[in-house]
Amino acid sequence: MSTSAASEHGARTRGRPRDPALRERILEAAATLAMTSGVELGFERIAQEAGASRTTLYRWWDSPEELLLDAMLERTRWSLDHDSEGTAAARLRAQVYDAVEILSAPDTGKPLRALAAGALTNEKVRSAFNKHWLGPRREVAARILSDGMIRGEFRQDLDVEAVIDALFSPIYHRLLLTRMPMGRTYAATLWDLVGPGLRPD
Numbered sequence: 558m559s560t561s562a563a564s565e566h567g568a569r570t571r572g573r574p575r576d577p578a579l580r581e582r583i584l585e586a587a588a589t590l591a592m593t594s595g596v597e598l599g600f601e602r603i604a605q606e607a608g609a610s611r612t613t614l615y616r617w618w619d620s621p622e623e624l625l626l627d628a629m630l631e632r633t634r635w636s637l638d639h640d641s642e643g644t645a646a647a648r649l650r651a652q653v654y655d656a657v658e659i660l661s662a663p664d665t666g667k668p669l670r671a672l673a674a675g676a677l678t679n680e681k682v683r684s685a686f687n688k689h690w691l692g693p694r695r696e697v698a699a700r701i702l703s704d705g706m707i708r709g710e711f712r713q714d715l716d717v718e719a720v721i722d723a724l725f726s727p728i729y730h731r732l733l734l735t736r737m738p739m740g741r742t743y744a745a746t747l748w749d750l751v752g753p754g755l756r757p758d
Contacts (some may be wrong), residue, residue: 579609584627584631586603586606587621587627588631588632588668589606591625591628591629591667592667596625598622600614603621617618619685620685622675622682622685625668626686626699633655636655636658645701646704646705647750648701652694652701653744653748654748657728657739657744659742661739669732673732675731695721699717710755711755715755724748
């Protein structure tokens, strides 16, 4: 991942440097609580579960929602590793499959659905969701698309942002609105609909 992507979803740097072990413990506590108790969590509950002070959480994150999004990102960091090897088409297709897997899995899908729903009505949550979840993923997809265009795998006239919307917005539509089933078959359908349109004539 690029330095800019890492800075978007990484920790804030104010105050003394973070203790990596404590940060990991806090993120794990937040992820576990979100899965078992929902996302309506305050810093106090998360701090108690992690054995940390509320002051630490306030110093490292702007809001409980931002902390939870970092926790979800930590659990799914593997899904951002699609921008180094293989064809651009294979890497982009894998990202679509991973998005469907993450958003349909109980331990990540339920918290992310609640956070995404909150982003529709709460500006702070929307900003955190874009910065700490959508932003890093869109950056990886954009880099893959740009690489494919440079290599000649994809058309030179692609609207990168529109392609990303076409591939991933339907997943969030099902997650938030229709609640229709998602799985590998659905991921394959999305790719089969959009993927061929990326290739040169």
